[in-house]
Amino acid sequence: MTIPAGDPVRVSAPLAGEVVDLTDVPDAVFSAQMLGAGLAIEPGHGVAEVVAPVAGTLAKLHPHAFVVVTDDGAGVLVHLGIDTVGLEGEGFTVHATEGDEVTAGEPVVTFDPDLVRSRDLSAVCPVVLMEAEPDSATDRASGSVRAGQPLFSWTAG
Amino acid sequence: MADDTRAAEILAGLGGAGNVVEVEGCITRLRTEVTDPSKVDQAALRKLSHGVVVSGTAVQVVVGPEADMIADDIEDLL
Numbered sequence: 001m002t003i004p005a006g007d008p009v010r011v012s013a014p015l016a017g018e019v020v021d022l023t024d025v026p027d028a029v030f031s032a033q034m035l036g037a038g039l040a041i042e043p044g045h046g047v048a049e050v051v052a053p054v055a056g057t058l059a060k061l062h063p064h065a066f067v068v069v070t071d072d073g074a075g076v077l078v079h080l081g082i083d084t085v086g087l088e089g090e091g092f093t094v095h096a097t098e099g100d101e102v103t104a105g106e107p108v109v110t111f112d113p114d115l116v117r118s119r120d121l122s123a124v125c126p127v128v129l130m131e132a133e134p135d136s137a138t139d140r141a142s143g144s145v146r147a148g149q150p151l152f153s154w155t156a157g
Numbered sequence: 158m159a160d161d162t163r164a165a166e167i168l169a170g171l172g173g174a175g176n177v178v179e180v181e182g183c184i185t186r187l188r189t190e191v192t193d194p195s196k197v198d199q200a201a202l203r204k205l206s207h208g209v210v211v212s213g214t215a216v217q218v219v220v221g222p223e224a225d226m227i228a229d230d231i232e233d234l235l
Contacts, residue, residue, distance in 0.1 A: 034208035034219045035185055060222060065184045067222060075222060077185060085183050130185070130222065 005156045008138075009074045009129060012104055013145040014053040017041040020124055027082045030126045033134035035077060039152050040126040041145065043113040050109045051147050052102040053078060053127055059099075063092035066108055067130070074154075075130040080111050082122040091115035105148045129154050164230030167205050167218060172196030174235050178214075182228030187218040 020040040025031050030040070052058070052068050053076050060067040064084035069075045080092065092111040096102060113123035129137065132154050139153040171177050171191055179190040191197060191214050202209045207219040220227055 028210045029186060029208060029217065029219050032208060035221075060184055060225075062184060067184065079184070085188075 007072070008153045008155045009054070009070065009072070009076075010139075010153050011038070011053045011076055011127060011129060011151050013041060013141065013147055013149050013151040014078045014108075014127060015041055015043055015048045015050045015125060016144075016146045017043040017048070017125070018144055019141050019151070022126060022128070025082065025124055025126055026122050027126075030079070030082075030128065033128075036128040036130040037132040037134055037137040037152075037154065038076075038126065038128040039137065039140055040124050041151075042124045045114055047110055047112050049107055049147060050078065050080060050111065050125075052104055052106045052108055053151065055102065055104045057099065058096055058102055058108065061094065061096060061098040061100075061108070063087075063089035063094055063109065063111075068102060077126070077128045077130055078108075079126045079128075080109065080123075081113070081116040082124060084116055084121060087116070087119065087121075127151060163205065163220075164227050165234060167202065167220070167227065168231050168234055170198045170202040170205060171216060171218075172198070177231070177235060180228050180231045180235070182225035185219060185221055185224050187220055187224055187228055187231070189216045189218065190214055191216055 056070040065079040116123040137152040210217040
């Protein structure tokens with residue numbers, strides 16, 4: 001990742017819900033911030049619309065997770081629920097195509113967190129700036145957020 | 158592009174082709190199933206990745222966004 005120093009990456013909430021620390025996500029890879037720093041969001045009930053957290057290219061798109069890479073090369077991973085790859089897309093509807101240019105706030109996926117929970121999986125959604133050092137996210141939101149509201153920032157050292 | 162060397166090194170860290178039952182790329186991590194977890198060289202895998210999570214015979218290697226390509230490369234080596 002080669003982000004210009006002093007130019008913060010601003011990541012907005014990809015969906016509505018309650019902000020959760022990554023350390024409380026029931027998955028060692030996210031809770032140890034192996035993939036990067038960020039926050040997670042626990043969605044409420046009912047179908048959740050998930051939007052792009054930054055503007056950029058939809059570099060990876062699976063029903064249960066996607067990555068948007070900004071023009072500066074910052075990759076933001078949004079993972080919808082934990083171990084949801086095993087659902088093979090059930091409960092998820094994709095509204096974009098891998099490789100698309102997206103603006104922040106543009107719909108990418110809708111999914112049903114209650115279906116995820118009904119399979120004894122966590123519906124919590126980690127939002128991670130890939131390769132950012134653990135605990136390096138700043139301006140961290142707390143409490144309830146709506147999709148599109150500021151979630152966290154990150155500035156190159 | 159994932160390079161074949163990295164796939165081969167990760168495969169060696171997993172105990173070699175004979176020890177790997179299954180490998181699947183999932184966005185940023187390789188989810189693998191091995192026959193004998195004691196043959197997995199976690200220290201070597203950590204040097205090749207962002208982290209390793211071992212749970213019984215399930216070994217996850219966090220390789221970053223090239224996971225799908227590395228998984229394909231490893232499958233070619235099995």
